[in-house]
Amino acid sequence: MSQPFRLDHDGRIHRDAPLQFTFDGRPIDAFRGDTVASALLANGVALVGRSFKYHRPRGIVSAGAEDPNAFVQLGHGARTLPNRLATVTPATPGLEVRHVNAWPSLDFDLMSAFGLAAPFIPAGFYYKTLMWPRRLWPLYEHFLRHAAGLGHAPDAPDPDRYDHVHAHCDVLVVGAGPAGLAAARAAAQSGARVIVADEQAEFGGGLLSTAQRVDGLPAPQWADAATAELSSAPDVTVLSNTTAFGLYESNLVLLAERLHSHQPDNAGSESGARVWRVLPKQVVLATGAHERPLLFANNDRPGVMLAGAISTYLNRYAVAPGSRAVLFTNNDSAYRTALDLADAGVPVAAIADVRLESDGDLPSQARAQGIPIHTGAVVVQAHGRGRVSAAELCSVGGAPLGTVECDLLGVSGGFAPALHLHAQAGAPMTWNPQIAAFAPQPSHDIHPAGAVTGHLDLSSALRQGTAAGAAAAAAAGCSNGHTPAAPRAAETPSSDLEPYWLPPGDLARAKPQFVDLHEDVTLDDLRLSLREGFESIEHVKRYTTLGMGPDQGKLANPLATGVIAQLLGRDPASVGTPRHRPAYSPVSLGAIAGRHIGPLADPVRVTPMQEWHESAGARFENVGQWRRAWYYPHPGESMHEAVARECLAVRHRVGILDYSTLGKIEITGPDAGEFLDRVYTNAWKRLRPGRCRYGLMLGEDGMIFDDGVTARLENQRYLMFTSTANAAPVLAWLEQWLQTEWTDLRVYLTSVSEHWSNIALAGPRSRQVLAAAGTDIPLARQDFPFMTFRQGHVAGVPARVFRISFSGELSYEINVPADRARHVWEALFDAGRPFGITPYGTETMHVLRAEKGFIIVGQETDGSVTPDDVGLGRLLSRRKDFLGKRSLSRPDSVRLDRKQLVGLLTDDPAQVLPEGGHIVDAPGRRRPLPMRGHVTSSYFSPVLGRSIALAMISGGRATLGGRLYVATLDEDRWLPARSCHHVFYDPHGARQHV
């Protein structure tokens, strides 16, 4: 294409660096310095997308992040990026750009039938109309989702890299327009460490599109000089293509820096984006203002643009966005656009000014140039289908003023401060009637400067920026006595704007008038919302989806505030604005995730024996962050077969289990015994050194919190085992009591979970294996009885050996320093070969403990289970207080119908019950069926040759032997079972005492 709308002089584009990209496959000629949007306009592409709901043709509205229409898809395949704004995406060679919301093609959109057949679908229509018949909703939803697409996600994992940067600085300046550049300079000159970020590829903001002068230089040249000065300053970080998208408590500001080169020939990965987490001491918000659109019929036609954007395209990009313009305004700024158009040789056919008088400096210049100016006039309708072809004018009283042909209709309803970040932080804002918009109030660490304060002229932006930069640096403690001077620009007096929200009289009924172009929210939708009683702006938002698009209603919300105020006859200040939330602009999910993906998403904790388990063919399961060996299948063996083999090996011979993941806390100090007495339900002070005891820990609500064995290693030294998943919570809980409540106790806690690895030998031959591996600990029954602890060596390594058992068999839990654990494990395994030693995993461990009726915290218990509920009432000391004791006599804790732990034996011994299955007395179709309880653990027991299950049953212990039925996912299928005592195997514990 020949760029028919490119002006032949000026602009910031590099005419010596032409490039080409594609839009929907068509080649587009551009220059370095163009955005995708400016290049499309230079090539006369008016239609860039279809609207979200009605699929109406839409064009480029703005020249920045506020655009509601210019969302495009970049690239293809795994590296594609949806919903990027053409207005802030630099044009780069070979870039692939596609429209996002038209089907089958942008020029011929079937979905626009929505706009023809059912002229306007009111807000809430889908939910009111498509609900019946209800079974068809999935079908409707499928169609609606297809109709309302918004780009598409990549079809494969993104090969690019995304990074997070953590940064600190004295002053963060958001925005590098005149106020931001002045502020960054002033702060840097005061000696502050500065970060300055701007969402555009080039710094300068409004300076790049004005003919004004700063310090005697043309504004763009001054911006270049200021940027160069900042870039070379030692303590200033300059970030372009970087959007500050969130401001949080403690002044945390998140910046998204876009780095994608989108070079199609780049086959490998590159850094796609960085998210900066910046903690500045002070923030200067120089975020500018967004021009407000105006309401009239068909105000969404391509060719309707913000007046300021027209000036930007003319001056910065040397693009005329049309060939004959009409301007519609309620303030002076559009007159500057009129002069810019006239300068560029684009005829201005009319200016419609809401105000009855316009005699400021700029209007006078425009009048002197012979531009037709209609005061007290408004545009009430745009004509044309694919693009605006004429504007219909009226007096503010409603009298027709004729139709003016044009292909460009510039609108300016005044400027609304871009106070999004300020508002996200919860900082105060007030209604400023002079600009008919909300403006931010400074707080002690946020300094607004420039257009965001409501002052729009260049000279005050430079002054305010300088003052804010210096004040922020001083507040951050940086002051070197240097008082920066503000750059100078000519004062440009302008007269006040005249708020204009609704067209006069019946013209306000004309259809359609779009308040939110992205979400296709019309003036009628707002009326409907108010009529149905949704008057709060937050309700209007939710009823109509106002401001819910990826543009976050940057243009729509400031307009809606005034429109709603006028419809309700209220003060706009009382209407307010919808709450601003991050993100200000879309941020790619990859950037938010950063490197926290794949293996780095969450730490994986492994024991020193991990490689051994892998080479033994173990399957693994995740227990919290731990990776634990689950079972060790032989070739060709199913899980069921492997677990059965492992279970029988432990019951008949010997098994070896890596139990290193158990939480281990050393408790030392003269008051350690007293401390254990307070946190455990049973008595501890009289436990002799060398002995172990099982303990239950309750919350203050009396419910089981954790359980495990604690050994008294020495007089003032205990070792507490906690469940794997509860290691950290138990330590935090114990520390909390020690540090906040029992500060007089001389007790010290140390987590030694990863210091000591734990190897369990279990089975009738475990004593022989331990002896064969070599130990200086006497192993005879009388020397080392059940529930005792001995210190010595195993396989030449210092070891703490505990004769405790979670399987019900003769068992030794051997704790050795982690760095020697693999050696000890292999020594035990080798020594065990003649005895048929079998490694077993967590699944077998679970089966063995269930056969013995041992509970697992978090499986049998769920935070609502007392010790008595699981048959452990005998562990409750009567002679002392302990945490949770008082709660055990609360009326709820002594209810007779509390769920109690029982065993379940199915009528069919081969039937393994579904864990979590609900239990009833009698099956039936009536609903709801009274529930008796639920299955908590369920396995096939190889040693018993049948299935077993544990269950929590209301009043269960009083009705042992009774028939019960377990529900399945098939509501007609019930599994009959009888309840029984919860210890299935070796009920008197003979096997562990040998």
Add this chain to the structure above:
Amino acid sequence: MLLIPCPWCGPREDDEFTFGGEADIPRPADPDALTDEQWADYLFMRDNRRGHHREQWCHTAGCRRWFVVERDTVTNEILGASTYGDSQ
């Protein structure tokens, strides 16, 4: 994000800390002397205060010490931190 001033380690991001609820709720010296209502009050009832709130935090990923933070629950502004040694 909250920047929490740990009395031992200095200001750190909130993801290093564990929240421990309202501070200054001492455990009754003799729980058995309390009625069910009084015990339930200790167990369950919290002020859910709007404005200045004294609350417990633990520097879990740091020094592992519990301490008291005073925070404005409306603005999330942190007004100070004190150790248990200071307050008792």
